[in-house]
Amino acid sequence: MGTTTLFKPTKIQRQALSLLKGGTKHILLFGGSRSGKTTVLVMALIYRALRFAGSRHLICRLRAKDARSSVLRETLLPWLTNTIGNQNYTYLVHENMITLFNGSEIWIGGLGDREQADKILGHEYNTIYFNEISQLSYAAVTTAYSRLAMRVPGCRNLFLYDCNPGSPLHWAYKIFIRKKTFLTGEPLEKPELYASMILNPEDNKEHLPEDYISDILDALPEKQRARFRDGAWVKAEGVIYEKFDETMILKPGELPETFDRLSAGQDFGLNITNVKIGRLGEIIYVIADYGAYNMTTQSFNDELTARGWFGLGPDGLGFPVYCDPAGGERIQEITGGIKANNSVESGIDYINAKIERGQFFVSAKCTGVLSEIWDYCRDEAGEIVKVNDHFMDALRYAVFSDVQQGVVVL
Ligand SMILES: Nc1ncnc2c1ncn2[C@@H]1O[C@H](COP(=O)(O)OP(=O)(O)O)[C@@H](O)[C@H]1O
Numbered sequence: 137m138g139t140t141t142l143f144k145p146t147k148i149q150r151q152a153l154s155l156l157k158g159g160t161k162h163i164l165l166f167g168g169s170r171s172g173k174t175t176v177l178v179m180a181l182i183y184r185a186l187r188f189a190g191s192r193h194l195i196c197r198l199r200a201k202d203a204r205s206s207v208l209r210e211t212l213l214p215w216l217t218n219t220i221g222n223q224n225y226t227y228l229v230h231e232n233m234i235t236l237f238n239g240s241e242i243w244i245g246g247l248g249d250r251e252q253a254d255k256i257l258g259h260e261y262n263t264i265y266f267n268e269i270s271q272l273s274y275a276a277v278t279t280a281y282s283r284l285a286m287r288v289p290g291c292r293n294l295f296l297y298d299c300n301p302g303s304p305l306h307w308a309y310k311i312f313i314r315k316k317t318f319l320t321g322e323p324l325e326k327p328e329l330y331a332s333m334i335l336n337p338e339d340n341k342e343h344l345p346e347d348y349i350s351d352i353l354d355a356l357p358e359k360q361r362a363r364f365r366d367g368a369w370v371k372a373e374g375v376i377y378e379k380f381d382e383t384m385i386l387k388p389g390e391l392p393e394t395f396d397r398l399s400a401g402q403d404f405g406l407n408i409t410n411v412k413i414g415r416l417g418e419i420i421y422v423i424a425d426y427g428a429y430n431m432t433t434q435s436f437n438d439e440l441t442a443r444g445w446f447g448l449g450p451d452g453l454g455f456p457v458y459c460d461p462a463g464g465e466r467i468q469e470i471t472g473g474i475k476a477n478n479s480v481e482s483g484i485d486y487i488n489a490k491i492e493r494g495q496f497f498v499s500a501k502c503t504g505v506l507s508e509i510w511d512y513c514r515d516e517a518g519e520i521v522k523v524n525d526h527f528m529d530a531l532r533y534a535v536f537s538d539v540q541q542g543v544v545v546l
Pocket residue numbers: 143144145146149168169170171172173174175176340343344
């Protein structure tokens with residue numbers, strides 16, 4: 137082998153590595169930016185690939201191009217070169233895959249890209265590392281779960297995760313920090329399989345530019361500083377539904393039993409979602425939601441049907457399901473499907489007005505809506521961040537199309 141540099145973990149990275157050696161199956165490293173999360177997880181994955189010849193490992197995040205730039209080029213390839221040397225691995229660019237001299241493979245890809253989803257989910261792995269999970273839907277991550285099925289003697293298969301913290305309503309917070317089952321809110325059946333650790337930039341000072349914390353992180357606006365310097369799970373900066381608060385989340389028994397009107401919103405895509413609402417007087421109740429990943433429209437509609445989704449509205453008729461107008465032919469595959477109004481800004485303004493007047497409530501059962509509502513935000517330029525917004529779109533179609541159709545007056 138050529139010249140090699142040993143990986144010297146920081147103190148906190150050593151603790152993370154010992155956590156990995158314990159008996160847990162799901163390990164989340166969260167915290168501020170540039171705290172060494174990705175580096176230590178990539179190193180762990182490299183160790184595993186070296187130790188178990190012929191094993192297979194996956195690194196995925198939302199976008200393949202981000203996986204390639206931030207994980208592959210900045211971390212994985214440099215550390216492979218450092219530790220085993222260039223001559224001992226091959227990067228097959230078109231395959232998004234690296235083979236090591238011992239026959240092990242490391243795959244890299246984006247769960248948000250359709251061509252990639254089928255390809256990366258077409259294999260079995262010994263490690264699946266979800267990078268920056270604040271951007272990933274629960275449905276996407278759990279769909280990938282079944283692929284952790286490769287068998288290599290002696291190798292205990294693992295799920296690894298990392299992220300800058302999202303909101304305290306994000307699915308990862310609920311599972312890893314509150315130790316609750318995401319969909320039901322019940323305590324986790326086997327909490328011992330889930331572990332998390334916080335790593336902050338302060339812990340990685342030795343590898344950061346002198347002024348990174350003092351000049352860059354300290355100078356961030358409050359909420360960003362809490363997330364990116366201190367690793368706190370707080371509402372994002374620039375949250376669109378800023379005034380939504382926990383008092384607007386209702387337990388199932390607290391919702392009315394009948395409504396003046398029902399409607400639903402349907403979003404299409406790799407993450408396919410439906411949100412159902414009821415109106416009673418001026419008040420909007422978000423009563424149910426359902427989302428899936430990499431499912432055909434037909435199967436999704438069958439699943440909704442099986443869940444008794446399309447019961448009749450108060451007038452004895454089926455209710456409208458307002459669909460993403462870009463859905464084309466898919467709209468006809470949805471029971472009651474019609475084109476939604478997609479005036480994004482007016483829809484958001486309408487929902488915000490409802491929230492401010494205390495006329496907007498969400499059932500605690502609506503885990504998809506809740507998981508996104510405090511992370512749905514604008515960037516510095518005021519543009520909506522199009523990440524983790526699948527339920528937010530469906531919600532807006534459900535709420536605002538009725539208004540636009542004149543069924544409900546403003
Ligand atoms: N043990 C280490 N040895 C050398 N450099 C490290 C080590 N851990 C982290 N770094 C460097 O610190 C910076 C931030 O690490 P990274 O893993 O990308 O942080 P995060 O994923 O938490 O944002 C990167 O430049 C990385 O190369």
